[in-house]
Amino acid sequence: MKINQFGYAPTNHQQIINELTEIHFLNPANLKISDPMELYRDFLLEYYSQHASLTTRLEKIHNLMATETIDAATFTKATGSVSAKAFYNIGLQLLGFLDGLDFSLEAPFKGITQLGLPKPLNQSTMNRDQLIDAWYRLLNTRNKYGQLLIDYIAGKGYYQQLLNDSDFKIPLFFNGKAQAVFNTDKLIREVVYVESSLDSDHDGKRDLLKTNIIRPAETNEGYQAPVIFTADPYAQGMNEKWSEKFSHDNKRPLKRKQPNHLTYQDVEAQPSNVTPPKPRKINGRTTKTFTHQGSEPRTLTGSGPLVPRLRP
Numbered sequence: 001m002k003i004n005q006f007g008y009a010p011t012n013h014q015q016i017i018n019e020l021t022e023i024h025f026l027n028p029a030n031l032k033i034s035d036p037m038e039l040y041r042d043f044l045l046e047y048y049s050q051h052a053s054l055t056t057r058l059e060k061i062h063n064l065m066a067t068e069t070i071d072a073a074t075f076t077k078a079t080g081s082v083s084a085k086a087f088y089n090i091g092l093q094l095l096g097f098l099d100g101l102d103f104s105l106e107a108p109f110k111g112i113t114q115l116g117l118p119k120p121l122n123q124s125t126m127n128r129d130q131l132i133d134a135w136y137r138l139l140n141t142r143n144k145y146g147q148l149l150i151d152y153i154a155g156k157g158y159y160q161q162l163l164n165d166s167d168f169k170i171p172l173f174f175n176g177k178a179q180a181v182f183n184t185d186k187l188i189r190e191v192v193y194v195e196s197s198l199d200s201d202h203d204g205k206r207d208l209l210k211t212n213i214i215r216p217a218e219t220n221e222g223y224q225a226p227v228i229f230t231a232d233p234y235a236q237g238m239n240e241k242w243s244e245k246f247s248h249d250n251k252r253p254l255k256r257k258q259p260n261h262l263t264y265q266d267v268e269a270q271p272s273n274v275t276p277p278k279p280r281k282i283n284g285r286t287t288k289t290f291t292h293q294g295s296e297p298r299t300l301t302g303s304g305p306l307v308p309r310l311r312p
Contacts, residue, residue, distance in 0.1 A: 003115065003116055003117070003142045003143075004116070004142070005116065005118050005141065007177070008118070008137075008140050008175065011136070011175060013129060013132070013133060016132060016133055016136045017132065019136070020132065020135070022169050022172060022174075023150070023159075023172070023174060023179070024046070024162055024165075024168070025043060025046050025047075025135070025139075026132075030042045035079050035080070035128075036082045036126060036127055036128045036130075036131045037076055037078050037079050037080055037082055038076075038079065039128060039131060039132075040076055040082050040087070040135075041076035041077075043135055044061050044064075044076065044090075045057050045058075045061070047094070048060045048061070049158065049161065050153075050156055050157040050158055050160070050161055061073040061076070062074075064090050064093050065089060065090075065093065065099065065105055066083075066090055067085075067089065067105060068105045070086075072086075072090050081125040082125065082126045082131050083125055083126075084120060084121060084123055084125060084126055084134075085108060085109075085124075087126060087131070087134060088108040088109065088112060088120055089105050089108045091134075091138045091141075092108055092112070092117075094138070094143075095117075095138075095141060095144055096143045096145060097111070097115065097143075102115065102144070103115070117141060118137060118141055120134070121133070121134055136175075139174070148177075150179070151180070154179060154180050154181075155180075159172075159179065159180065159181045160183075162181075163181070163183055168181075170182065170218065178226075182217075182218065183216075183217070186216075186217040187214055187216060187217065188213075188214070188215050188216070188219070188220070189212070189213070189214050189289050189290050190212075190213050190289050190290075191210065191211065191212055191213070191289065191290055192211050193208040193209065193211065194209045194211055195207075195208055195209075195279060195280060196209055197276050198276060199274075199276055199277055204277055205277055206276060206278075206280060212235070212290055
């Protein structure tokens, strides 16, 4: 099995320190640690920091093997430089790979090559700076399930514990990639109708396009979030009764069709020269919301026609 490791932006050491500080793997306390092994142990404890109990975090680390006979918790009690072999043994397990199935604790570098993972540092041991760089690269490596490791722990609640810290930066980018740091319990969901320039149902009025908007609560305070538009004509379901009534009945014998010499120009659709109806007049505002995709919105406040524009 090979996993494509695209999308990594080469980053210098100082920027790595800055970014690891922003996501709280580095902090004022452990930045003072000069011993590589002590810092590595702190990284592993922080990796499992969504577990409040230190006992639980240590147990998690005990379940990782640094060598064929020594677990990670025991291994990181030592001091000095960090064995690259042990680092990548532990790293492969954090990425979800299994010893004896996906790789061997005796030869982690061979496993890295076979799995198509990023090439490891070319040292047998790591000093403090090399450890920091290697940890950053590990967080930006795709795991067994195709997720970046930093995204995987974000899904486990890593960022949620940091939302109340006054120095936690929002929005947050790690190796150029936006992180899932907004509180999803406070997302704003609303519905607006955008007036198009078409009258596809020929009722003499411009079509209204229903738009479901999900945005962070911070946008009410001036934050401008990037937007992803997804066109989904079936999100609200289908009018099956109308469809059955007006659709072509295909439950009939097929007739032989005589060949002809039509060209593309003969059947090419021509642009309509019909002038669309005038824009609608706005007489009021109506606010709607929705709970999830596909649900019908309910009216909360206001009255009158819906505003055919997107809110900022």
